[in-house]
Amino acid sequence: MAASTGTEIGSPGTPVDQRPKAPRRSLGVVFYLSASWIALLVFFALFRDLLPLRDPEALGIRTREVMAFEGPGLNAWFGGDGSGRDLFARVVQGARPALILGLTVTICGGLLGTMVGITAGYLKGKVDAVTSILIDIALAFPGLVLLIAVRATFGNSMTVFIVLFSLTSIPAYARIVRGATFALAEREFVDAASGMGATKRRILVRELAPNIALPVLSFAFIGFALVIVAEGGLAFIGLSLDQVTWGQLIAEGAGDISNHGHVALIPSTVMFLTILAFNLVGDGLRSLWAPREVATQRRLRVAGEHRSSTTSAALHVADLHTTLHTPAGDVRAVDGVSLSVQPGEALGVVGESGSGKTMVLRSIVGAFALADVTRSGTVEVDGVDMLRSAPDEIKHALGTKIGMVSQNPLTALNPVRRIETQIVEPMMVHRDMTRAAARERALDLLRQVGIPAPERRLREYPHQLSGGMRQRVTIAIALANEPGLLLADEPTTALDVTVQDQILTLLSGLQRERNMAMVLVTHDLAVVKGFTDRVAIVYAGEVIESGPTDEIFVDPKHRYTVALMQSMPNLELPSHSALTTIEGRPPSLIDPPAGCRFSPRCSAAQDICSTEAPVRSGDDHHWFRCHFPADVTQVAAPTRREDD
Numbered sequence: 001m002a003a004s005t006g007t008e009i010g011s012p013g014t015p016v017d018q019r020p021k022a023p024r025r026s027l028g029v030v031f032y033l034s035a036s037w038i039a040l041l042v043f044f045a046l047f048r049d050l051l052p053l054r055d056p057e058a059l060g061i062r063t064r065e066v067m068a069f070e071g072p073g074l075n076a077w078f079g080g081d082g083s084g085r086d087l088f089a090r091v092v093q094g095a096r097p098a099l100i101l102g103l104t105v106t107i108c109g110g111l112l113g114t115m116v117g118i119t120a121g122y123l124k125g126k127v128d129a130v131t132s133i134l135i136d137i138a139l140a141f142p143g144l145v146l147l148i149a150v151r152a153t154f155g156n157s158m159t160v161f162i163v164l165f166s167l168t169s170i171p172a173y174a175r176i177v178r179g180a181t182f183a184l185a186e187r188e189f190v191d192a193a194s195g196m197g198a199t200k201r202r203i204l205v206r207e208l209a210p211n212i213a214l215p216v217l218s219f220a221f222i223g224f225a226l227v228i229v230a231e232g233g234l235a236f237i238g239l240s241l242d243q244v245t246w247g248q249l250i251a252e253g254a255g256d257i258s259n260h261g262h263v264a265l266i267p268s269t270v271m272f273l274t275i276l277a278f279n280l281v282g283d284g285l286r287s288l289w290a291p292r293e294v295a296t297q298r299r300l301r302v303a304g305e306h307r308s309s310t311t312s313a314a315l316h317v318a319d320l321h322t323t324l325h326t327p328a329g330d331v332r333a334v335d336g337v338s339l340s341v342q343p344g345e346a347l348g349v350v351g352e353s354g355s356g357k358t359m360v361l362r363s364i365v366g367a368f369a370l371a372d373v374t375r376s377g378t379v380e381v382d383g384v385d386m387l388r389s390a391p392d393e394i395k396h397a398l399g400t401k402i403g404m405v406s407q408n409p410l411t412a413l414n415p416v417r418r419i420e421t422q423i424v425e426p427m428m429v430h431r432d433m434t435r436a437a438a439r440e441r442a443l444d445l446l447r448q449v450g451i452p453a454p455e456r457r458l459r460e461y462p463h464q465l466s467g468g469m470r471q472r473v474t475i476a477i478a479l480a481n482e483p484g485l486l487l488a489d490e491p492t493t494a495l496d497v498t499v500q501d502q503i504l505t506l507l508s509g510l511q512r513e514r515n516m517a518m519v520l521v522t523h524d525l526a527v528v529k530g531f532t533d534r535v536a537i538v539y540a541g542e543v544i545e546s547g548p549t550d551e552i553f554v555d556p557k558h559r560y561t562v563a564l565m566q567s568m569p570n571l572e573l574p575s576h577s578a579l580t581t582i583e584g585r586p587p588s589l590i591d592p593p594a595g596c597r598f599s600p601r602c603s604a605a606q607d608i609c610s611t612e613a614p615v616r617s618g619d620d621h622h623w624f625r626c627h628f629p630a631d632v633t634q635v636a637a638p639t640r641r642e643d644d
């Protein structure tokens with residue numbers, strides 16, 4: 001069963017992946033210029049009364065200081081308007097209402113919209129459905145009509161504008177935050193927090209809100225710019241505020257634009273530069289977020305328990321059915337699956353993409369991206385009934401008996417929390433450890449998973465680590481509370497090929513050292529051959545063959561298993577041998593084919609295959625469901641691939 005790798009398991013000196021290619025995030029000169037422009041406006045808005053500016057309302061005719069339509073120059077930097085008022089003083093005067101309106105609307109609309117969006121995105125189901133409809137209605141509502149009606153009734157004071165603009169901006173924030181929350185709520189670090197017994201409120205506040213903050217802030221700058229645009233547009237059509245604004249200045253100067261262009265062009269340019277600056281600062285902030293998110297594509301999960309004995313958890317699944325109720329219909333993602341895994345044993349779950357491998361794992365822990373899912377059958381982890389026990393007992397079992405390592409370590413880790421917090425917290429929650437003791441253990445765990453300089457790593461954030469390092473961290477977290485069962489969902493798919501083998505060797509070594517049961521989901525038969533004791537072949541939501549790994553590789557029975565093996569690269573074959581592909585695609589699980597689900601793609605299928613579901617044949621040791629099992633005494637076994 002041993003895999004051929006030259007890497008020593010878990011030693012601190014293990015040749016680990018190269019230093020992280022942590023993106024250096026530079027905001028660039030444009031960002032800083034834009035931020036400086038905004039700072040300048042804030043300065044003028046705050047201190048305009050203290051500055052030695054001309055009175056913006058003083059008529060040049062009277063003071064003789066500025067002539068009507070005087071051009072920009074040393075006497076008046078921005079020139080004079082049609083009444084001889086100093087345009088510079090007037091533009092400065094307009095900065096304050098622009099900023100007050102933009103800021104208050106952004107804060108009020110942004111906060112309320114964020115609260116609505118995060119709640120809908122996290123709670124999903126009916127709350128989300130109702131919220132989405134309300135958002136759609138609000139976005140479709142003609143805001144201009146509302147403004148005209150409100151303005152006619154309540155006047156054109158700043159307060160009226162703030163309330164109105166805030167209300168109309170809530171739906172936009174709510175929609176953006178809802179989408180971001182949806183994506184975050186599917187991450188394993190949220191499942192992990194839930195597994196540790198965190199309440200929904202705590203998850204919203206501690207796990208989701210900090211992650212949403214940066215994208216909301218970046219949109220807030222753009223939203224701010226939109227408020228200025230909207231005010232300008234309204235002023236232009238005569239629906240202005242009761243004070244001097246840039247929109248008003250543009251509207252006033254528009255009539256003389258052909259002869260005295262500066263009167264309208266200067267306030268327009270100031271407004272344009274301001275809008276541009278807010279957008280560019282918003283974009284800059286989003287780019288701070290993007291490296292984490294773009295690089296963020298995979299995940300992990302935690303576990304742990306206070307076990308006083310050395311008894312390991314084992315998994316027993318019997319006749320498990322999981323149905324996803326989707327708008328397109330009921331998806332029978334897991335359909336009558338039975339498996340069991342003993343302590344110290346590794347079970348490989350194999351199948352094509354979409355066959356239901358991940359759903360089998362999700363059904364064990366009860367974590368689904370969709371709100372409307374039903375499960376039936378039996379799932380027992382170390383004797384705990386994961387379907388029928390009290391919610392608290394299930395949560396405790398999730399936090400103490402199961403460790404999960406997923407495809408993408410970055411989406412599994414909370415991007416805004418240090419590695420230390422993420423390793424230490426499960427231990428403090430489930431083992432009543434002090435922070436100092438948990439930290440010591442975290443250092444020890446990082447050493448065990450082959451992370452050099454663990455002290456430094458504890459202080460870092462996930463984006464500062466390479467993919468392989470992140471996966472090592474997720475393995476450390478998964479082991480933190482000494483679970484008896486490890487669930488690994490394609491743990492190396494997201495990693496560089498050069499580190500895949502190291503990670504699998506590490507995982508497998510730790511699993512055996514600690515006598516843990518492991519379920520290893522993979523589509524790679526070579527991984528199964530190298531790292532598992534038994535295999536369950538999954539097709540269209542069903543296990544169609546199961547048996548000891550060695551035996552399945554030399555004597556596969558189900559035609560699908562044979563086809564899978566023939567589609568794998570084999571170094572024992574001559575170098576230019578063509579690989580066999582399995583024709584067609586796995587069926588839809590909404591309406592799977594009658595009889596044997598593989599029959600439409602099976603070259604050995606007979607009439608009975610499409611009418612009668614095959615019963616289980618073989619023995620408990622090695623069984624399969626096939627009407628016409630293969631009679632191959634030797635199927636060329638796949639070999640570990642080093643270069644794909």
Ligand SMILES: Nc1ncnc2c1ncn2[C@@H]1O[C@H](COP(=O)(O)OP(=O)(O)OP(=O)(O)O)[C@@H](O)[C@H]1O
Nearest residue numbers: 326331333352353354355356357358359360369589
């Ligand atoms: N959110 C969802 N909505 C609707 N159907 C889904 C959803 N998630 C999974 N399914 C269905 O469940 C089936 C099993 O999906 P699952 O993710 O378990 O496959 P898999 O074998 O793990 O594939 P992969 O190797 O690509 O991860 C899919 O074919 C799909 O039809």
